[in-house]
Amino acid sequence: MARHGNERAVLREDGTVEGTAGAPAAVLLRGARKTYGTGHAEVHALRDVDLEVRRGEFVVLLGPSGSGKTTLLNLIGGIEPPTAGEVIAGGRDISGLGEDGRTAYRRDTVGFVFQFFNLVPSLTALENVRLVAELTGRGDREHAEKALAAVGLAERAGHFPAQLSGGEQQRVAIARAIAKDPALLLCDEPTGALDLETGRGVLRVLQDLNREGRTVLVVTHNAAIAAIAHRTVRMRSGRIVEVTTTEAPATADEVAW
């Protein structure tokens, strides 16, 4: 990936970013650094990371445990600020935002999917999806129903999480993430708790959402998942060590682990 020294990223009028490749960027990191603790307890979770993700791209972040994948996703998702460097996402520079600014950015721009679905057990699938729409003020009942339909669960709207399989619960979590129509879908080990067949079902949904134009980033230990990505970013010790492009990504059904 080309480094551009101190050159600043250019924000376009339509809110997209002129990235290093000249195409609109959904995410742009320049010299992004995250250090936890101080002195002897200092941990360099990310060391001067440069990364550009184009709009509509499907990117998989791979790397061993502790290599900085989740930290990178957290910076892009506005969960944490960088210690240094620039993070531009959703058409704005989010590096300098405070807690309130990051909360607003997350609410307006990002859908998160985690390994353990985090559904509210006492709410039905539809209520779980609607909850986020209500809390964020983005999306309504109709959006929630559409989102459940998009993940193939329209028929299960009235079921509680305990009445759904792991794969179905994760699809509800994806519906919840997309109900507010986020520009970015960030997934941390979305198939980590699932077996191959249900995991494939989740990947199929993510791939479909990406084909509709959503930008998707998936963090995983599972190298097999890289087959469905446009690009694979490999991390080690807080650095990006390799970026590979897949000319003809596989379909989710072709993935095996």
Ligand SMILES: Nc1ncnc2c1ncn2[C@@H]1O[C@H](COP(=O)(O)OP(=O)(O)OP(=O)(O)O)[C@@H](O)[C@H]1O
């Ligand atoms: N809040 C924190 N305080 C201190 N150190 C942290 C914190 N969060 C992460 N780290 C450290 O930063 C490094 C990167 O962690 P990170 O969770 O990003 O790695 P990862 O590649 O996602 O790992 P895994 O695959 O195990 O989830 C690790 O050494 C971790 O211990």
